[in-house]
Amino acid sequence: MADINPVYFDTEEGASLFNSADVKGHFWTICRFFISEKYLTYCGIASGVTILNSLGLEAPDEPQIYPYKMFTQDNLFTDEVLHRRRPLDVEKGGNTLEQLANILSVFDIQVDVCFADSMDVGACRNLLIETLKAPNRRVIIDFGRRTLGQKGNGHFSPLAAYHSGEDRFLLMDVARYKLPPCWVKGEMLYNAMTDIDSTSGRSRGFLVASNREVSPILPA
Amino acid sequence: MADINPVYFDTEEGASLFNSADVKGHFWTICRFFISEKYLTYCGIASGVTILNSLGLEAPDEPQIYPYKMFTQDNLFTDEVLHRRRPLDVEKGGNTLEQLANILSVFDIQVDVCFADSMDVGACRNLLIETLKAPNRRVIIDFGRRTLGQKGNGHFSPLAAYHSGEDRFLLMDVARYKLPPCWVKGEMLYNAMTDIDSTSGRSRGFLVASNREVSPILPA
Numbered sequence: 001m002a003d004i005n006p007v008y009f010d011t012e013e014g015a016s017l018f019n020s021a022d023v024k025g026h027f028w029t030i031c032r033f034f035i036s037e038k039y040l041t042y043c044g045i046a047s048g049v050t051i052l053n054s055l056g057l058e059a060p061d062e063p064q065i066y067p068y069k070m071f072t073q074d075n076l077f078t079d080e081v082l083h084r085r086r087p088l089d090v091e092k093g094g095n096t097l098e099q100l101a102n103i104l105s106v107f108d109i110q111v112d113v114c115f116a117d118s119m120d121v122g123a124c125r126n127l128l129i130e131t132l133k134a135p136n137r138r139v140i141i142d143f144g145r146r147t148l149g150q151k152g153n154g155h156f157s158p159l160a161a162y163h164s165g166e167d168r169f170l171l172m173d174v175a176r177y178k179l180p181p182c183w184v185k186g187e188m189l190y191n192a193m194t195d196i197d198s199t200s201g202r203s204r205g206f207l208v209a210s211n212r213e214v215s216p217i218l219p220a
Numbered sequence: 221m222a223d224i225n226p227v228y229f230d231t232e233e234g235a236s237l238f239n240s241a242d243v244k245g246h247f248w249t250i251c252r253f254f255i256s257e258k259y260l261t262y263c264g265i266a267s268g269v270t271i272l273n274s275l276g277l278e279a280p281d282e283p284q285i286y287p288y289k290m291f292t293q294d295n296l297f298t299d300e301v302l303h304r305r306r307p308l309d310v311e312k313g314g315n316t317l318e319q320l321a322n323i324l325s326v327f328d329i330q331v332d333v334c335f336a337d338s339m340d341v342g343a344c345r346n347l348l349i350e351t352l353k354a355p356n357r358r359v360i361i362d363f364g365r366r367t368l369g370q371k372g373n374g375h376f377s378p379l380a381a382y383h384s385g386e387d388r389f390l391l392m393d394v395a396r397y398k399l400p401p402c403w404v405k406g407e408m409l410y411n412a413m414t415d416i417d418s419t420s421g422r423s424r425g426f427l428v429a430s431n432r433e434v435s436p437i438l439p440a
Contacts, residue, residue, distance in 0.1 A: 010248035019239060028230035031251050032400045039284045062397075064259045070397035177282075177290035180252045 004188060006148050007168065009181035017163050017183050018170070023132050024161035027170065029054040030138075031160075036176040038073045041094040043156040044140070045073050046174040048104050050158050051138035051209050052076075057107055080106045096200040097142045100156065101207050110210040116193035117203035124193070125186045128169065128206070132162050136211040141171060142204040144195025148184060154197055154204060224408060226368050227388065229401035237383050237403050238390070243352050244381035247390065249274040250358075251380075256396040258293045259311050263376040264320040264360070265293050266394040270378050271358035271429050272296075277327055300326045316420040317362045320376065321427050330430040336413035337423035344413070345406045348389065348426070352382050356431040361391060362424040364415025368404060374417055374424060 007013050018024070033053035037046035052071045053059065059069040060078055077087055081103055085095070095103070097113055105111040116124060131137045139159040145152040152175075160181070161170035168183040184192075193204045227233050238244070253273035257266035272291045273279065279289040280298055297307055305315070305323050315323070317333055325331040336344060351357045359379040365372040372395075380401070381390035388403040404412075413424045 010252060015244075015248055024235070028235055029400070031254070032230060032396055034251070034254060036255075036290065037285075040288075059397075065257075065397055068260075068395075068397040070256065175288075176252055177279075177285055177288040180249070 004185050006150075006171075006182040006184050006188075008179070009170070009183070014180075014183060017166060017168060018161070020165065021161050021163040021170070023129060023164070024170075025135060026054070026132055026138060026158075027160040030158055030172055034158075034172055034176075035073070035174065037174045039091050040175075041091055042073055043174050044095040044100040044103075044142075045076060045090060047140045047156045047158050048100060049073055049076055050172070050174070051140060052104070052107060052109075055109065055136070055138060055209065055211055057109065076103070078106065093199065094154070095156075096197055097202075097205055097207060098200065100140070100142075104207070104209060108212060110212060112208045112210070113205065114208070115203050115205040116190060118205075121187055121190040124190050125167075128159065128186075128189075129162050129164075131208050132159065134210075136213070138209045139206055140209070141189065141193065141206045142197070143171075143189065143192035144204060145192075147192035147195060148182075148188060150179065152178075154195065159206075224405050226370075226391075226402040226404050226408075228399070229390070229403070234400075234403060237386060237388060238381070240385065241381050241383040241390070243349060243384070244390075245355060246274070246352055246358060246378075247380040250378055250392055254378075254392055254396075255293070255394065257394045260395075261311055261314040262293055263394050264315040264323075264362075265296060265310060267360045267376045267378050268320060268324050269293055269296055270392070270394070271360060272324070272327060272329075275329065275356070275358060275429065275431055277329065296323075298326065313419065314374070315376075316417055317422075317425055317427060318420065320360070320362075324427070324429060328432060330432060332428045332430070333425065334428070335423050335425040336410060338425075341407055341410040344410050345387075348379065348406075348409075349382050349384075351428050352379065354430075356433070358429045359426055360429070361409065361413065361426045362417070363391075363409065363412035364424060365412070367412035367415060368402075368408060370399065372398075374415065379426075 049071045059071045060075040101111045101113045158172045167186040172181045173179045269291045279291045280295040321331045321333045378392045387406040392401045393399045
């Protein structure tokens with residue numbers, strides 16, 4: 001597999017990568033809660049909803065499925081979230097990495113932000129792999145699509161698995177109407193995260209969400 | 221694996237079943253389009269939306285993601301569907317197997333309905349496996365939850381894979397806020413489909429949706 005391009009999930013090569021991937025503990029629950037962004041700019045919100053549900057956090061009530069509960073792209077905007085960021089503003093311009101972290105940190109999780117330009121590719125890869133191995137953490141990637149050869153600009157999606165032999169990460173693209181999940185080479189994923197977000201003026205990167213009982217992902 | 225109970229997808233045993241399953245071609249695209257029912261009674265609608273998207277049918281416009289398109293639990297109710305069945309009626313009472321087939325047959329697919337009491341367990345198992353092996357078909361199961369040891373009554377969900385060695389089917393439960401996908405023994409799945417739907421007075425079963433170019437699943 002000399003090709004460095006993304007390998008899409010619903011191809012023979014993608015299926016083969018999944019079957020031989022060695023780090024896929026997060027996948028099973030992310031698959032259960034994987035959703036499509038409801039607006040073109042809701043990639044961060046959809047990624048956040050997916051990982052909050054997959055971490056098993058207590059969700060707000062959802063009238064249509066009462067007495068069951070689940071995070072949705074509507075009820076994520078609790079009173080406390082609304083004081084930080086309005087749906088209207090997300091609809092207009094999406095979120096920066098820090099804005100998304102600020103929204104998610106309202107909930108009962110620890111949120112750590114990692115800018116790709118603060119570390120080299122090796123450190124970044126190791127941190128992502130360690131996180132994917134931890135049952136009580138989840139990763140959301142903030143990346144530039146063009147580096148992956150995809151149309152579009154900045155985008156958020158959860159990460160679900162890693163294949164050590166091929167050095168490829170499985171990115172669960174929440175623009176599901178546009179693209180399937182894909183397996184991305186470690187170095188290419190890193191490069192896509194070093195893209196500059198024109199809104200923040202900073203590099204992209206990733207965030208790690210951890211259940212409270214878990215120790216921080218980064219040294220203090 | 222002497223236990224006959226359902227094995228849930230996000231357990232070690234479930235992961236092991238997935239890895240060694242031999243028929244899983246449908247899974248990769250169903251995973252991409254898998255959604256949660258938006259009302260407690262929308263299991264048939266959510267299952268239908270999942271398989272229409274996974275068959276790659278041209279979807280109605282969806283304003284929030286324009287110019288992209290995707291079937292949703294709202295836009296599935298096109299004018300032609302509305303003349304057959306109203307959202308209000310589905311919200312109140314869900315769908316019978318024939319009502320769901322009637323809704324889905326509005327779209328550019330062939331829909332075949334199979335009542336479980338019209339065949340024995342062997343014929344049913346074979347038909348499901350053959351369908352799971354066909355790239356241009358999808359299966360939705362109509363089953364009684366109690367036979368599987370689950371709370372609730374009649375329920376629809378897409379089928380995504382089969383494990384020959386263990387004789388287990390992977391059922392992608394659209395009540396995702398309630399239960400993960402699960403691996404169900406062939407005979408137990410058949411028994412759950414022979415449950416009588418009190419609305420129709422008939423047994424449950426399954427439907428097969430096929431792209432038009434595919435020959436019918438059942439002899440005429």
